[in-house]
Amino acid sequence: MNSQVNSTPDYNPSELLICTAARLMVDHTTAVIGTGLPMLAASLAQKMHAPNLVTIFEFGGIGAIIDQLPTAVGGQRSFHRAVYAAGLSEVFETAQRGFLEYGFIGGAQINPYGDLNSTVIGNYAHPKVRLPGSGGANDAASHCWRTIAIMNHDRRRFVEQVDFVTTPGFLGGPGRREAAGLTPGTGPYRVVSNLGIMGYHHESKRMMLLATQPGVSVAQVLENTGFELLLAEPVEENPPPTQEELRILRDEVDKDRLYI
Amino acid sequence: MEVIDSGIGKLIRPPDLNAFREWNRQKPKGLVDKRMTEAEAVSQFVHDGDYIGTELYGTVRCPMSLVYEIIRQGKKDLIVAGQGVLELDMMLAAGLVGALDLTYIGLEVYGVSNPLRREVESGRIETVVDWSNAAMAWRFKATAMGVPFIPVRSMLGTDTLKYSAAKVVKDPFTGDPICLVPALILDVGLIHVHRADKFGNAQIDGISGFAAEMARSCKRLVLSTEQIVDSEELRSHPNRTIIPYFLVDAVVEAPFASHPGEMCYVYQRDEALIKDWVKAAEDLATSRAYLDKYVYGVKNHQEYLDLIGADRLQSLRQGVNHE
Numbered sequence: 001m002n003s004q005v006n007s008t009p010d011y012n013p014s015e016l017l018i019c020t021a022a023r024l025m026v027d028h029t030t031a032v033i034g035t036g037l038p039m040l041a042a043s044l045a046q047k048m049h050a051p052n053l054v055t056i057f058e059f060g061g062i063g064a065i066i067d068q069l070p071t072a073v074g075g076q077r078s079f080h081r082a083v084y085a086a087g088l089s090e091v092f093e094t095a096q097r098g099f100l101e102y103g104f105i106g107g108a109q110i111n112p113y114g115d116l117n118s119t120v121i122g123n124y125a126h127p128k129v130r131l132p133g134s135g136g137a138n139d140a141a142s143h144c145w146r147t148i149a150i151m152n153h154d155r156r157r158f159v160e161q162v163d164f165v166t167t168p169g170f171l172g173g174p175g176r177r178e179a180a181g182l183t184p185g186t187g188p189y190r191v192v193s194n195l196g197i198m199g200y201h202h203e204s205k206r207m208m209l210l211a212t213q214p215g216v217s218v219a220q221v222l223e224n225t226g227f228e229l230l231l232a233e234p235v236e237e238n239p240p241p242t243q244e245e246l247r248i249l250r251d252e253v254d255k256d257r258l259y260i
Numbered sequence: 261m262e263v264i265d266s267g268i269g270k271l272i273r274p275p276d277l278n279a280f281r282e283w284n285r286q287k288p289k290g291l292v293d294k295r296m297t298e299a300e301a302v303s304q305f306v307h308d309g310d311y312i313g314t315e316l317y318g319t320v321r322c323p324m325s326l327v328y329e330i331i332r333q334g335k336k337d338l339i340v341a342g343q344g345v346l347e348l349d350m351m352l353a354a355g356l357v358g359a360l361d362l363t364y365i366g367l368e369v370y371g372v373s374n375p376l377r378r379e380v381e382s383g384r385i386e387t388v389v390d391w392s393n394a395a396m397a398w399r400f401k402a403t404a405m406g407v408p409f410i411p412v413r414s415m416l417g418t419d420t421l422k423y424s425a426a427k428v429v430k431d432p433f434t435g436d437p438i439c440l441v442p443a444l445i446l447d448v449g450l451i452h453v454h455r456a457d458k459f460g461n462a463q464i465d466g467i468s469g470f471a472a473e474m475a476r477s478c479k480r481l482v483l484s485t486e487q488i489v490d491s492e493e494l495r496s497h498p499n500r501t502i503i504p505y506f507l508v509d510a511v512v513e514a515p516f517a518s519h520p521g522e523m524c525y526v527y528q529r530d531e532a533l534i535k536d537w538v539k540a541a542e543d544l545a546t547s548r549a550y551l552d553k554y555v556y557g558v559k560n561h562q563e564y565l566d567l568i569g570a571d572r573l574q575s576l577r578q579g580v581n582h583e
Contacts, residue, residue, distance in 0.1 A: 035368045035369070036368070036369060057467075058393060059316060059320070059467050059469045060466075060467030060468060060469060061467055068581070071319075071368065071369055071529070071531075072319050072320050072345075072368055072369075072522075072529075073368065074316050074317060074319075074320040074321075074467060074469060075319070075320055075522060075524075075529070076466060076522060076524040076525070076580075076581060077581075078467070079466055079467050079524075080581065080583060081583060085466050085467045085468070086467065086468070087397075087467060087468040087469055087470060087471070087472060087473075088393065088394065088397045088469055088470045089394070089397045089398065089401055089470065089472075089473060092393075092394035092397070092398075092414070096394075096412070096413055096414075115418075119390055119419070119420070124419075124423055126381075126383065127380060127381055128381070129372075129377065129381070130372075130376055130377050130380040130381055130388075131366075131372060132364050132365055132366030132372055132373060132376070133342075133362050133363055133364045133365065133366075133390055134363055134364065134390065134391070134392045134393065134420050135343075135363060135364035135366075135392075135393050136364075136392070136393040136394065137392075138392035138393075138394075138395075138414055138415055138418060138420050139392045139393055139394040139395075139414045142392075142413060142414045142415070142416065143413065143414070164419045164423075165417075165418045165419040165420070166390075166418065166419065166420050167418065167420070168416070168417050168418050171417045171418075176417065177417060179417075179437075180416040180417030180437060181413060181416040181417070181428065181436055181437030181438055181439070182413065182416050182417060183413070258369065259369070
């Protein structure tokens with residue numbers, strides 16, 4: 001651990017996020033892949049430990065082999081050598097029927113219950129910043145069994161209250177999803193950030209630090225979180241990206257350096 | 261049915277399914293030649309104040325040549341069923357949008373939409389009603405089914421529901437809460453396809469986005485197509501037809517109509533020009549300058565293609581993956 005603290009890591013924060021998210025992708029499972037970093041993570045996972053990861057893109061791509069990195073969730077690369085080129089309704093109806101195991105999504109803000117905002121900063125009627133909106137994030141998080149959020153970690157993003165609940169996490173506490181009409185057993189599973197990996201307490205459903213990123217202290221995570229973050233016992237340290245992961249990411253996944 | 265919760269967003273156009281049936285009843289059912297130019301199709305079928313939808317989205321199989329024509333003709337106060345990237349960005353930058361049913365307007369890898377930010381944050385667009393992506397597709401699906409709403413399990417428990425025009429009811433069969441989203445009937449839909457015949461029978465290669473649903477939920481449907489093919493070619497594989505002719509009002513033959521977006525198996529996206537737009541869209545003056553050059557400054561789609569240049573377009577074809 002100490003060797004990392006005083007030396008500059010040989011990877012950047014995006015690479016760390018991608019490698020960490022990729023490790024959470026499980027071979028032979030279905031995963032909704034949101035735009036941006038999840039696409040890189042899926043490609044890396046397919047080239048590493050999860051060659052049979054079934055990628056699901058919201059506009060209809062089911063089971064693509066991510067050979068070249070998609071720049072659009074509806075682009076040709078999102079259904080390259082796919083098992084099925086469907087449409088948006090089919091994808092989310094499949095999710096609504098319970099077939100989709102993981103959903104990898106992002107957001108501008110997250111609260112202790114994993115509720116995400118990608119709609120507005122400030123007041124809805126007179127927003128300070130009008131963000132793009134839900135897209136498929138609300139649908140993925142409503143229907144996938146396990147939702148994994150990928151976020152940069154600071155106090156403006158990890159907040160006690162999000163300005164707008166675009167996408168359901170645990171909706172403020174245990175039992176709330178079910179009371180709202182969402183399927184029991186679905187919900188937030190992990191948050192991957194540049195500072196740590198978070199899960200949720202099984203009873204209170206509050207966010208809990210499971211592991212710090214390499215060279216990051218627990219205190220640093222807490223300082224950068226705008227709410228009371230529970231701590232697992234013990235808090236693990238996530239191993240840094242391996243040379244193999246970085247080589248594949250840089251030389252194969254994103255060789256044009258569109259993202260990293 | 262007991263209503264448990266109601267979104268406070270405006271239901272921009274309450275669906276009238278009986279009127280929609282009457283509309284569809286009087287729509288010509290004959291196999292007639294519907295070929296025309298972008299200018300003819302837009303002047304005939306798109307009106308100020310129309311509720312309008314585009315498919316798939318800006319950088320992917322999007323009817324950009326029709327959108328450019330709408331901008332050239334200055335159709336205004338449009339109500340947009342909003343799911344878009346470049347196309348809605350440009351319509352917003354041109355100041356043509358009056359209200360939005362919105363699920364996503366952004367630029368994917370290139371971030372937020374600055375035209376959306378300017379129009380909404382300034383209050384110039386007052387009516388913005390948020391929905392999830394599936395909710396919008398399912399609203400089209402309800403219309404396609406000919407029913408006034410459809411029960412869905414998206415949006416429940418969130419502000420996306422609270423600020424939409426959806427309702428939560430007690431399922432009359434199980435007693436569980438379920439979200440109802442209202443049918444959405446567009447005045448006009450614009451869809452770009454790989455091939456169509458002159459009557460409007462159309463096929464799409466690759467993923468189909470929400471083309472099937474949207475084509476069935478608009479009063480008028482304008483298609484652009486990479487190529488017009490003989491009807492016999494479509495009739496030899498009728499299972500591949502996703503849009504039958506009787507839904508369609510106009511067929512515009514327009515190769516490279518999605519430029520600078522991509523058309524799967526035909527051409528790649530023009531990353532350099534997309535980046536030019538992203539940069540230009542940062543402020544109003546530069547976005548207008550872009551539109552002056554690429555939209556207002558050309559008379560029609562052929563002049564646009566001439567401006568882009570045959571070599572550049574050819575390189576986009578050559579770069580395409582055929583798998």
